[in-house]
Amino acid sequence: MATAHIQAEFGEIAKTVLMPGDPLRAKYIVDKYLENPIQFNSVRNMLGYTGHYKGKKISIMGSGMGMPSIGIYSYELFSHYGVDTIIRIGSAGSYVENIKIYDVVLGNSAYSESSYAKVQSGYEKDKSYPSEKLNSYISKKALELNISIHEACIHSSDVFYVKGGTDYKKLVQDHGCTCVEMESFALFHNAQVLGKNAACLLTISDSFITQENISAKERQSSFDTMMILALESAIGFQ
Ligand SMILES: O=P(O)(O)O[C@H]1O[C@H](CO)[C@@H](O)[C@H]1O
């Protein structure tokens, strides 16, 4: 039965879902990599599809931007549709010199100022964590595919435009954050409370160090290295 945000019937969504923030990034991956895709969601234009990659069933769905949005979709996927594993595939801004534009980061923790986890279940800490088993699988897969990744702490921010600019050096120094995005703290938390698996792969689209950034079109359709790592990890981990 449908939810208020996802129109799919039970069984139409695979056990493993890849989630970019951008629904058009979801469509790009589906068009390029999936066999026989079927669209299961168009509510609010949050496009979701199920198809096959190398013969294995997999779903790809946009999460929207920010923790409230991925909080809703990931919760419904895990608790209502029987999804076991979500791998976020996002863009991020680098806070450190050695993580450069187009580098791929695998989050080993997410620091946040957000109240998401406290409101959701009373969790008071400011870091949440991915599934260890899933992360170590992705890490092994990256080695096997000769894809270089940084395993690092992510800053999950509620605010894209910070007055006066983000004090990123303080976030690096005080919390070990290496890059910023806006969803993984909530995704990791939902997976934790529901006993499911979550991980977050990011491609660097902006650098706080060099001020470089890539276009909206590139954020939609140029993250193939991360996409291949996510697809290969998803089908192997199932
Ligand atoms: O490219 P996505 O996956 O949306 O991720 C990042 O991009 C958006 C901001 O531009 C935020 O959602 C942030 O987390």
Ligand SMILES: O=c1cc[nH]c(=O)[nH]1
């Ligand atoms: O949240 C984000 C995502 C990409 N780039 C940023 O600077 N912040």
